[in-house]
Amino acid sequence: MVDGEPESSDSLRTFGAVVQGLREHAGLSREEFGELVRFSKHTVASVELGRRMPDPEFVTRAEEVFGKTGALRKAAGCLERQPGLAAWFRRWAQLEQVAITLYTYECRMIPGLLQTEAYARALFANQLPPLDDAQIDQRWAARAERQKLLGDRPNTAFNFILEEHVFLRRTGGVEVTRELIDHVLEIAELRNVEIQVMPMTQGAHAGLAGPMQLLETPENRWLAYNEGQRGGQFISDPKEISVLHRRYARMRSQALTLEDSVSLLQRMRGDL
Secondary structure: OOOOOOOOOHHHHHHHHHHHHHHHHOOOOHHHHHHHHOOOHHHHHHHHOOOOOOOHHHHHHHHHHOOOOOHHHHHHOOOOOOOOOOHHHHHHHHHHOOOOEEEEEEOOOOOHHHOOHHHHHHHHHOOOOOOOHHHHHHHHHHHHHHHOHHHHOOOOEEEEEEEOHHHHOOOOOHHHHHHHHHHHHHHOOOOOEEEEEEOOOOOOOOOOOOOEEEEEOOOOOEEEEEEOOOOEEEEOOHHHHHHHHHHHHHHHHHOOOHHHHHHHHHHHHHHO
């Protein structure tokens, strides 16, 4: 599947309004409802306002809270699209919202969860076919919403392995790169986030076949995702995931330590 034209968020807003109406009819605050469905009140608010695609577990648990009428499940069946995200990425984006562990290795660009607006817009401006202003705004809005995961899910463990050269490319220019490094260094201070840099002096490593993402669900099931030029591959086969796990584990030992990664980024920032 490939990404298409800008998508309307009417269906998300409608679904959110249904959730809000049922919640208020049940006499529950967002915080109370969030405790019952085991999602934060911020996630509940994002769903109700039509800013976030509901996870399947959200729908299932909400159905139980609202008496298993089936109304919410039918409304969720109309949600086929997620504004601002590539079609092939939407399933993974939903899983990110509930993951308890998320590993990301990237060799092409800074991952979306770590990007600044200026950096992301520089990437969008170079896409082909070209995007118009509305499409770029929509894609940044979706990316910014995803980035809230880092703060909204303090019990989720995030690890990122980033190739040194993605910073050296200076996408967007020197000022954009300065801001980007400052942003990544700030995120690296979060207790639930680990950022490691794979130095260019590491001549070979276990991830040379390309970028990868791994996540652990609340049920302790591991899934993986690989992305290419015009599509993504969702992986659930335990044997394939085992291979990717071993590669990622080796890369963590081949990349710089957390402290040395921060030191390298600080030196790179000073050289700009």
